[in-house]
Amino acid sequence: MTPSGGPPPEPGWQRLGVSQEDWQHWPWQMRERVRDARALARFVEPTDDEVAAIERLADRFHFVITPYYASLMDPEDPDCPIRRQVVPRTAEQDDPVGVADPLDEVAHSPVKNVIRVYPDRIAFCVNNECALYCRYCLRKRMVGDEEWTMKKRELEVALDWIRETAEIRDVLLTGGDPLVFSDDRLGWLLAELRTIPHVEIIRLGTRLPVTLPFRVTDDLCRLLADHHPIWVNTHFNHPRELTPEAAHACDRLTRAGIPVGNQSVLLAGINDDAVTMKQLCEGLVKLRVRPYYCYQAQLLEGTAHFRVPIERGVDVFRELRGRTSGFAIPQYVLDTPYGKVPLSHPYLRGREGDDIVVEAFDGRLWREHNPL
Numbered sequence: 112m113t114p115s116g117g118p119p120p121e122p123g124w125q126r127l128g129v130s131q132e133d134w135q136h137w138p139w140q141m142r143e144r145v146r147d148a149r150a151l152a153r154f155v156e157p158t159d160d161e162v163a164a165i166e167r168l169a170d171r172f173h174f175v176i177t178p179y180y181a182s183l184m185d186p187e188d189p190d191c192p193i194r195r196q197v198v199p200r201t202a203e204q205d206d207p208v209g210v211a212d213p214l215d216e217v218a219h220s221p222v223k224n225v226i227r228v229y230p231d232r233i234a235f236c237v238n239n240e241c242a243l244y245c246r247y248c249l250r251k252r253m254v255g256d257e258e259w260t261m262k263k264r265e266l267e268v269a270l271d272w273i274r275e276t277a278e279i280r281d282v283l284l285t286g287g288d289p290l291v292f293s294d295d296r297l298g299w300l301l302a303e304l305r306t307i308p309h310v311e312i313i314r315l316g317t318r319l320p321v322t323l324p325f326r327v328t329d330d331l332c333r334l335l336a337d338h339h340p341i342w343v344n345t346h347f348n349h350p351r352e353l354t355p356e357a358a359h360a361c362d363r364l365t366r367a368g369i370p371v372g373n374q375s376v377l378l379a380g381i382n383d384d385a386v387t388m389k390q391l392c393e394g395l396v397k398l399r400v401r402p403y404y405c406y407q408a409q410l411l412e413g414t415a416h417f418r419v420p421i422e423r424g425v426d427v428f429r430e431l432r433g434r435t436s437g438f439a440i441p442q443y444v445l446d447t448p449y450g451k452v453p454l455s456h457p458y459l460r461g462r463e464g465d466d467i468v469v470e471a472f473d474g475r476l477w478r479e480h481n482p483l
Contacts, residue, residue: 123182127153134178137325141242141291145176154178155186155194164199172251172413174199176243180322183351192349192381196245202416203246208480209412211252215448222272223265228450232281234316235269237261237300239287242323247376247414249446254287270303277309285316290326294334301338313338316374318346324360332367344372344403349382350390353398361398372403375441377427379408379419385430392431392439402441407454409446410480420483421445421454421467445469447477 124134133139145151148162157165165174176197184198185191216226224236236250239259244251253259261269273279282304289297304310315335319326320343335341343364347353364371373395377383382391392402405428408418428443443454449471452458460468465482 123179126182127178135325137323137328140177140179140323140325143178144243145178145181146174151176151181151198154181155184155198157198158189160201161189161198164201164203167201168199168203168413172199172203172246172248173244173254175241177323179325179356180243183354190380192387193351195381196247196348196378197243199246200416203413206413206415209410209414211412213409213411214249214446216250219448221276222269224259224261225269225272227279228448230278232283233273233279234283234285235273236286237266237284237289238291240291241286241288242291242319242326245318247378247408247411247417249409249411250287251411251413266300270307273304273310274307280309281312281314282310283314283316288317288319289315290317290319290331294330297331298334298337301334301341305338312340312342314342314344316344316346320345320357320360320364320371321347321352324354324356327360327363329363332363332369335364335369336367339368342370342372344374345400346375347373347391347395347400348375348378350387350394353391353394358398361400365399370401371399372401373441374404374406375402376406376408376417377419377424377443378417381417383419383423383427385427385434388427389431389435392441393435396436396439402439404451405441405443407443407445407479407481418481421459421479421481422462422483425454425459445477445479447471447479449473449475449477452477 124131148157148165151157180197184194219226219228221227226234238261239253239256241254244254248254273282301313304313361371382388395402407421407424408414424443428440431440444451445454452469452471458470460470465480466478467481469477471477
């Protein structure tokens with residue numbers, strides 16, 4: 112790995128001995144995803160711990176990686192920041208306080224897979240499939256689980272609820288990942304939303320520009336542009352993810368008139384230092400991607416090894432202030448059942464033992480377990 116965190120010099124398609132045409136065909140990437148230790152060995156030599164974790168955790172949280180993203184892993188470093196995000200570790204079994212639904216999203220769902228925390232906007236989980244499964248995924252309870260699959264009639268029920276709820280002006284399509292849909296299915300959904308007069312803004316939350324950038328085709332960009340105003344938020348966590356392929360995907364989106372923002376997660380040993388975060392944010396700005404939020408890792412089951420003390424996160428972003436462009440610094444936030452809370456004064460109220468106390472937008476207090 113280079114000091115700047117760049118990817119291995121040999122292209123992934125050459126390393127696997129496949130054609131460049133297949134490699135850049137996004138359905139091929141989806142078909143050929145890594146799903147077991149044997150397939151992982153095409154890219155890295157799995158450690159005993161990784162092999163054990165893949166076997167033990169198979170029934171709890173699926174293990175899937177696109178060949179493209181797997182090719183970014185350092186084959187000689189088990190602590191590679193790409194590898195740690197997607198390859199299971201037995202540390203996931205050691206989390207006595209993590210819970211399945213830390214934001215209480217199920218309780219905020221008026222109909223299946225619609226999450227309403229704020230009066231005027233919703234998160235609409237239109238599917239439960241992704242190109243790969245991040246080990247810290249907020250919705251690992253539903254990703255890849257048949258129970259949470261959205262059939263067309265269930266999407267129609269959600270659309271009817273949106274039609275009947277005039278306060279909703281902003282709809283975030285998330286999941287899973289909405290760009291896993293075919294162009295036809297996504298086009299149908301966008302067209303239905305555009306028939307609802309009070310829906311002003313449609314946002315897409317997608318990690319595919321990072322994990323499967325070949326999905327961002329010219330046809331997809333034309334489809335999205337037909338339904339403006341469309342906004343996209345993607346999810347880069349480390350400078351090593353800022354590849355030429357990812358840059359091309361972001362460029363296609365911005366040239367189609369689609370503003371692109373980034374929402375990262377602060378992850379222990381991956382990006383929880385000011386040097387790495389500065390490289391990431393300045394690299395994003397070069398791609399015309401606005402660093403928007405950096406989330407504190409949730410109190411989510413199986414993620415204790417990713418979580419950092421909130422004070423450390425505050426220090427990271429304090430170090431960036433004055434040392435890079437202001438718009439290159441994302442807002443550090445904690446997501447709570449009461450909404451997103453900036454981890455700064457006056458919303459960050461202080462520490463009480465092993466808890467951090469924050470104040471939500473409506474004045475309610477939330478205590479987040481976050482031991483030093």
